[in-house]
Amino acid sequence: MGMWWIAVVAILTHTASAAVREYNWEVEYKFRWPDCIEGMVMTVNDQFPGPTINAVAGDTIVVHLTNKLATEGLVIHWHGIRQLGSPWADGAAGVTQCAINPGETFTYNFTVDKPGTHFYHGHYGMQRSAGLYGSLIVDVAEGKREPLRYDGEFNLLLSDWWHESILSQELGLSSKPMRWIGEAQSILINGRGQFNCSIAAQFSNESSPSCKFKDGDQCAPQRLHVEPNKTYRIRLASTTALASLNLAVQGHKLVVVEADGNYITPFVTDDIDIYSGESYSVLLTTDQDPSQNYWISVGVRGRKPKTPPALTVLHYVTAPSSEPPTSPPLVTPQWNDFERSKNFSKKIFAAMGSPSPPPKFNKRLILLNTQNLIDGFTKWALNNVSLAVPGTPYLGSVKYKLKSGFNWKSPPKSFSMDYDIMNPPRFRNTTQGNGIYMFPFNVTVDVILQNANV
Amino acid sequence: MGMWWIAVVAILTHTASAAVREYNWEVEYKFRWPDCIEGMVMTVNDQFPGPTINAVAGDTIVVHLTNKLATEGLVIHWHGIRQLGSPWADGAAGVTQCAINPGETFTYNFTVDKPGTHFYHGHYGMQRSAGLYGSLIVDVAEGKREPLRYDGEFNLLLSDWWHESILSQELGLSSKPMRWIGEAQSILINGRGQFNCSIAAQFSNESSPSCKFKDGDQCAPQRLHVEPNKTYRIRLASTTALASLNLAVQGHKLVVVEADGNYITPFVTDDIDIYSGESYSVLLTTDQDPSQNYWISVGVRGRKPKTPPALTVLHYVTAPSSEPPTSPPLVTPQWNDFERSKNFSKKIFAAMGSPSPPPKFNKRLILLNTQNLIDGFTKWALNNVSLAVPGTPYLGSVKYKLKSGFNWKSPPKSFSMDYDIMNPPRFRNTTQGNGIYMFPFNVTVDVILQNANV
CATH class of the missing domain: 2.60.40.420 (Cupredoxins -  blue copper proteins)
Known part of the structure; x- marks a missing residue:
C-alpha cells in the first residue's frame, strides 16, 4: 500500500x-x-x-x-x-x-x-x-521565476491584409509573367485596421475621413487601457506576408526584453523593427502625463510604404476615455533608413546566462537566395534550386523509406564564390527540385544564408 | 499454329x-x-x-x-x-x-x-x-448505323457565369442567413459571353455598347459556319448552376432527335427548353435565304431573367461574313410561360424500338424536395433529411464494410400524404443525415420525386 x-x-x-x-x-x-x-x-x-x-x-x-x-x-x-x-x-x-x-x-x-x-x-x-x-x-512554469517584472501585459499580433482573395493572389504570383499583388491595403493590429477612414484624420493632410464606429465594429481598434506608473509587457508578433513593420508609442520608451521566444539583454529604444515571423516583448512604463492618451503607430519599413500605418491608442484610465490624443501620431522611421535597421538588429544580444551557440561546427551550408525565372515563371531559389514540395510529405517518405517520395540526392551545399550579388548574372537558369540535406545525428551545422535580392 | x-x-x-x-x-x-x-x-x-x-x-x-x-x-x-x-x-x-x-x-x-x-x-x-x-x-460504334442523317455537326455547351469567386459564392450560400448569389452575370456558349457589350447592340434599346473584339478575344462568339441546303446536327448541353435556358435560331425550325443520350421520336419546334444537366441534339436544315446570317439566341427561362441572353450567329458561307443579321435576335419565350414548358416536355417520347421501362416495380421511393432551415442555415432536404456528405466516400464504406462511414439506417421512404405543397408548414424542422437507401440486387425501384419549391 x-x-x-x-x-x-x-x-x-x-x-x-x-x-x-x-x-x-x-x-x-x-x-x-x-x-x-x-x-x-x-x-x-x-x-x-x-x-x-x-x-x-x-x-x-x-x-x-x-x-x-x-x-x-x-x-x-x-x-x-x-x-x-x-x-x-x-x-x-x-x-x-x-x-x-x-x-x-x-x-x-x-x-x-x-x-x-x-x-x-x-x-x-x-x-x-x-x-x-x-x-x-x-x-514560465509554475514555481519558476519569471525574470521580467511587470504589472500587466498586452498582446499585439500584427498582420497585413489584401482585399484580393488569396486564390487570386496566388494565381497572379504563379502566373507567367508574374502578376504582382501590390502592397497590402491595410496593416492590422489583432485583426483590426481601417482602410477607408482614419482614427487620426484630424491630424492628417490626407483626404481620409474620420472613422465612425458602431458598437461591435470589427474594425474598431482595441485600445490599451493602462494605469499610470505601472510597467506593462507588450508582446508583439508579426504574421505579415510582405510588410516589415515598425512600432512606436508616442511619448514612451520601449525596453526590449524578449526576441523570438528568448530573453535578451534589455535595451531601450524609441521604436522597434519587427519582420515577418518575428516576435518580441517590450516593457513600457506609464510614466507620462496621466491626463493624456497616446498613439501607438505601426508603419511599414523596408518597402516604400503605400499602406497607411495602423494605429491604436494607449489609454491612461485617468485620461478622458473618449478623447483622442492631442497631437498627431508618431511617424515611424523612413522605410529606407537601412542603417537604422542594422543598428537596431545589432542591439539584440542573448540574456546573460543563455546557453552559448556551439563553439565548433561539423558541417557547413552556404545558401544563396535568389529570385529567378523558370520558363518565364518567377521562382525563388536556394543555390539555384527552387523547391517544388513533393506530393508525399518528406517526413513520411523518410519514416517509411519511400525512395520515390523525393530526390534523396543533396542539393548544392554552396554557391560559386565569384557570384556578385551587386551585379548578378542577367539570365540565370534555375531548376525545380525537392532534394534535402541529410546529416548524421548530433552534428553541428553552420548555416550561412546570403540574400542576393538587391 | x-x-x-x-x-x-x-x-x-x-x-x-x-x-x-x-x-x-x-x-x-x-x-x-x-x-x-x-x-x-x-x-x-x-x-x-x-x-x-x-x-x-x-x-x-x-x-x-x-x-x-x-x-x-x-x-x-x-x-x-x-x-x-x-x-x-x-x-x-x-x-x-x-x-x-x-x-x-x-x-x-x-x-x-x-x-x-x-x-x-x-x-x-x-x-x-x-x-x-x-x-x-x-x-455510334464503327460498323453500326447512325439512325440520324446530317451533313455536319456543331456542339454548343451552355453555362452561366458569375463574377463573384466560387469560394465567396459558396460562403454566402452557406452563411446564416443565406446570402443569395443573385442571377448570373452572363450566359456562355462554349465558354463565351459578352457582359459589358452586345453583338446585337444596333437592335437594342438598352445602353449596352456594341462589342469591339480584337483578334483572339476570349469572349468573341464562335459563329456557326453553314452551307445552304444542308442538315446539321447541333448538340446542346447545359452545365448551368442556376439558369434554365431556351435556345432559338432565327428563321429556322429545330427537329429534336436526342435527349440525354437517348434517341427520341423526332419532333419539330421553334425553340428548345434546356435545363441544368440536360443534353439534346437538334437537326437544323439551312433552308433559308442563303444571302443572310441568322441570330442564335439563348435566353433564361423559369426565373425572371436579369441575365441578358447569350447570342451567336448562324453564318451562311454564302452570306457576307462580316455582316450581322439584318433583323433583331429572336426573343426566347417568356420566363414564366410554364404551360409552354410543360407542353415542350410532353413532346419528348423515346424513339421507336427503345427498350421499354420495366412494367412492374418491386420497391417504391416517394421523395419530397423542400427548402428548409436548420438552425438558421438554408438547406435543401429530401423527406426532411438534408444530406451532409460523409468524410469517407460511400462506395469505400460499402466496399470495406466500414460501419462508421455513414448511417446505415434508411432515411424515410415517403412523406406524409397530407403535405400540401401549395401551403407548406411555415417552420419545418429538418435534420442533417447521410443515410442511404439499400436495395437487393436486381430489383426495380419506382422513384417519385415531388418538387415542393413553389
Whole structure:
C-alpha cells in the first residue's frame, strides 16, 4: 500500500506542474470586416484572429483541428515551437504532414518546452494571408521565476491584409509573367485596421475621413487601457506576408526584453523593427502625463510604404476615455533608413546566462537566395534550386523509406564564390527540385544564408 | 499454329472496334475573360471549356487527372455516362471517391457504352461554376448505323457565369442567413459571353455598347459556319448552376432527335427548353435565304431573367461574313410561360424500338424536395433529411464494410400524404443525415420525386 500511495502523489504533482491543454478547433471562412471592408476571412471557432493559447512551459498542447472549408486542405504551423520529439506536429503541408482534407480532423500534440511569445498560422497555400493565425503565449512554469517584472501585459499580433482573395493572389504570383499583388491595403493590429477612414484624420493632410464606429465594429481598434506608473509587457508578433513593420508609442520608451521566444539583454529604444515571423516583448512604463492618451503607430519599413500605418491608442484610465490624443501620431522611421535597421538588429544580444551557440561546427551550408525565372515563371531559389514540395510529405517518405517520395540526392551545399550579388548574372537558369540535406545525428551545422535580392 | 492465328485476328478486331482513348489532364486556375471581364477560370490543359472528348460507343476512356490547384481538392463527374461496372470512376466527391488532392493524379477508367451527347464537370464544392466542364460526345460504334442523317455537326455547351469567386459564392450560400448569389452575370456558349457589350447592340434599346473584339478575344462568339441546303446536327448541353435556358435560331425550325443520350421520336419546334444537366441534339436544315446570317439566341427561362441572353450567329458561307443579321435576335419565350414548358416536355417520347421501362416495380421511393432551415442555415432536404456528405466516400464504406462511414439506417421512404405543397408548414424542422437507401440486387425501384419549391 505504501508504494501505491507514492505513485498517486507523483501523478498529481505532474498534473499540477504540466497541464494538458486540449482544444477543439474548427476552421472555416466567414465574411468579416478586418479593415472596415468586407472580405473572406479564415476563422478558428468563429474567431479572427484565432483563439489565443495561453500555456506555461512544460504544458502539452492538444489541438483537434477540423477542416470545415468546402474544398481546401488545411494545416496549422506552430511558429517558434521547437517540436522536440514531436516532428509530426509541426504543421508544414508536404513536409511534416499531408494537408487535412475538408471534413477531416487532425490532432496536433506537442509540448511547449520554454516560455516565449509565439503564434500559429496556416501553412498551406496562402491561407495565412486569409487570416488563419493567432497567438501562442507560453509563460514560465509554475514555481519558476519569471525574470521580467511587470504589472500587466498586452498582446499585439500584427498582420497585413489584401482585399484580393488569396486564390487570386496566388494565381497572379504563379502566373507567367508574374502578376504582382501590390502592397497590402491595410496593416492590422489583432485583426483590426481601417482602410477607408482614419482614427487620426484630424491630424492628417490626407483626404481620409474620420472613422465612425458602431458598437461591435470589427474594425474598431482595441485600445490599451493602462494605469499610470505601472510597467506593462507588450508582446508583439508579426504574421505579415510582405510588410516589415515598425512600432512606436508616442511619448514612451520601449525596453526590449524578449526576441523570438528568448530573453535578451534589455535595451531601450524609441521604436522597434519587427519582420515577418518575428516576435518580441517590450516593457513600457506609464510614466507620462496621466491626463493624456497616446498613439501607438505601426508603419511599414523596408518597402516604400503605400499602406497607411495602423494605429491604436494607449489609454491612461485617468485620461478622458473618449478623447483622442492631442497631437498627431508618431511617424515611424523612413522605410529606407537601412542603417537604422542594422543598428537596431545589432542591439539584440542573448540574456546573460543563455546557453552559448556551439563553439565548433561539423558541417557547413552556404545558401544563396535568389529570385529567378523558370520558363518565364518567377521562382525563388536556394543555390539555384527552387523547391517544388513533393506530393508525399518528406517526413513520411523518410519514416517509411519511400525512395520515390523525393530526390534523396543533396542539393548544392554552396554557391560559386565569384557570384556578385551587386551585379548578378542577367539570365540565370534555375531548376525545380525537392532534394534535402541529410546529416548524421548530433552534428553541428553552420548555416550561412546570403540574400542576393538587391 | 492455326489457333494462334485466330487469337491475333480476334485481338485486332477488338482493337479496331473499341479503342482506348487515353488523356493526361491537368486542372489549374487561369485568368480568363469568359464574358469580356477577367475572372479566375478552372482550365483543363490550359483550355476553357475543357477539351472535348470524341469517342465511339464501346470505347474505353482513360483520363489521368492531375490536380494542379494550390489548395483545393478536385474530381470530375462524367455526366450521362452509366458507369456500368466502373462505379469508382463516377467522380462524385464523398460518394464514389475522395477528392484528388493538390499534386496528386487519379485515373478515371470507364466505358462509354452507347452513343449520346454528354459532358463532364467538376463535382466538388462549386468548381463546376468556376468553369470546370467540357463535352463528351459518343458516336455510334464503327460498323453500326447512325439512325440520324446530317451533313455536319456543331456542339454548343451552355453555362452561366458569375463574377463573384466560387469560394465567396459558396460562403454566402452557406452563411446564416443565406446570402443569395443573385442571377448570373452572363450566359456562355462554349465558354463565351459578352457582359459589358452586345453583338446585337444596333437592335437594342438598352445602353449596352456594341462589342469591339480584337483578334483572339476570349469572349468573341464562335459563329456557326453553314452551307445552304444542308442538315446539321447541333448538340446542346447545359452545365448551368442556376439558369434554365431556351435556345432559338432565327428563321429556322429545330427537329429534336436526342435527349440525354437517348434517341427520341423526332419532333419539330421553334425553340428548345434546356435545363441544368440536360443534353439534346437538334437537326437544323439551312433552308433559308442563303444571302443572310441568322441570330442564335439563348435566353433564361423559369426565373425572371436579369441575365441578358447569350447570342451567336448562324453564318451562311454564302452570306457576307462580316455582316450581322439584318433583323433583331429572336426573343426566347417568356420566363414564366410554364404551360409552354410543360407542353415542350410532353413532346419528348423515346424513339421507336427503345427498350421499354420495366412494367412492374418491386420497391417504391416517394421523395419530397423542400427548402428548409436548420438552425438558421438554408438547406435543401429530401423527406426532411438534408444530406451532409460523409468524410469517407460511400462506395469505400460499402466496399470495406466500414460501419462508421455513414448511417446505415434508411432515411424515410415517403412523406406524409397530407403535405400540401401549395401551403407548406411555415417552420419545418429538418435534420442533417447521410443515410442511404439499400436495395437487393436486381430489383426495380419506382422513384417519385415531388418538387415542393413553389
